[in-house]
Structures are given as structure tokens and as C-alpha cells.
Amino acid sequence: MGDYFKPWRRKIGVVTLVMACVFAAGWVRSLTFVEAVDWQIYQSGVILGSIDSHFGLFVVEDGKSNRFSYPEWGTVEFRTVEELVSEGGTPVWHWQRFGFHVAAIFDRYSVYGLILAPYWSIVIPLTLLSAYLLLSKPRVVKPKAIAEPISETVA
Numbered sequence: 674m675g676d677y678f679k680p681w682r683r684k685i686g687v688v689t690l691v692m693a694c695v696f697a698a699g700w701v702r703s704l705t706f707v708e709a710v711d712w713q714i715y716q717s718g719v720i721l722g723s724i725d726s727h728f729g730l731f732v733v734e735d736g737k738s739n740r741f742s743y744p745e746w747g748t749v750e751f752r753t754v755e756e757l758v759s760e761g762g763t764p765v766w767h768w769q770r771f772g773f774h775v776a777a778i779f780d781r782y783s784v785y786g787l788i789l790a791p792y793w794s795i796v797i798p799l800t801l802l803s804a805y806l807l808l809s810k811p812r813v814v815k816p817k818a819i820a821e822p823i824s825e826t827v828a
Contacts, residue, residue, distance in 0.1 A: 686806030693799035699723050700792035712744045725754050727774070729789035735782065754789060 702708070702723065709722030709731075718733040754774055767776040772791035778784075 680811050682806045682809075682811070686803045689799050689806065690803035693796050693803060696728070696792055696795045696799065699728065700726060700796060703727065703792065706748050708746070708748050710744050710746055724789070726793075727754060727772070727789040727791055728795060729774075729787065731788075732786040734784040 703726055707722065707724045709720045709724075712719045716735055718735060720731040720733070722729055722731060765777050765779050767774070769775075772794070774787065774789040776785075776787040778787070
């Protein structure tokens with residue numbers, strides 16, 4: 674068993690499995706809570722969050738705000754993706770397919786950009802990659818043949 678984790682692919686497989694578990698926990702938690710990390714830099718803000726089975730990035734260009742803050746963690750009441758998109762006003766552009774959302778929202782003072790990806794699009798590929806790395810047989814390394822040096826014969 675000690676030799677099982679010697680190759681790098683096994684170690685990377687464990688790391689990807691842990692990442693898949695973390696994202697799966699975020700997936701389950703996002704069904705009940707909306708959580709976000711907010712970072713405000715003067716008139717720009719970046720929010721990395723989890724909402725309604727989606728992991729996303731929300732960028733705000735605010736013409737009114739002029740403050741700086743360190744990243745802050747917050748939890749708010751449950752909302753859906755549709756409520757989040759319509760909160761800033763009517764979206765100028767909103768694309769959604771297979772659970773992915775991309776939106777641009779403009780109001781009087783601010784510009785919002787929103788990118789959301791469903792958790793399944795992160796968890797399933799990580800799980801499949803970790804299964805491949807952990808369960809596939811390692812390649813057998815063949816020793817290189819040592820070539821005999823060519824000797825020059827003087828005639």
C-alpha cells in the first residue's frame with residue numbers, strides 16, 4: 674500500500690478528489706444559503722459567491738461608491754438566480770444555457786457583470802479526473818538500453 678501513493682498522479686488524484694468534495698459541499702450548502710466574499714476597491718467591487726446551486730462571479734462598477742475594503746465574508750437569506758439578475762434592474766443582456774448564466778445589467782449609476790456556473794459543471798469533471806488518476810494502472814517504466822560506445826579501430 675505504501676507504493677500506491679508514490680507516483681505523482683496518485684497525489685494529484687487525491688488533491689482533485691478533495692477539491693471535488695469541497696465544491697460538492699458548496700453545492701449542497703448553496704441550496705439553503707447564499708454566501709459571498711465581497712471585495713470593494715474604490716469604485717469597483719468583486720463578489721465571489723454561491724447561490725442556488727451555482728458558483729459565480731459578480732463584478733460591480735459603482736459610480737457612487739468611493740471606498741476600499743478588505744475581503745469580507747457574508748451570508749444572506751436565500752434567493753434565486755432570477756432574483757439576483759433582476760435586482761439591479763432590467764438586464765441589458767442575459768444569456769442562459771444548461772444552467773450557465775452570463776448577464777450585463779446597467780442602472781443609473783452602476784454597471785453589473787454576472788457570470789454563474791452550476792456546481793455540477795465543476796464537481797463532475799473533478800470527480801472523473803480524480804477517479805482516472807487514482808484507479809488507472811501506473812505505466813511500467815522500461816529501463817533504457819545502454820548503448821555500447823562505438824570503438825574506432827585503427828587499421
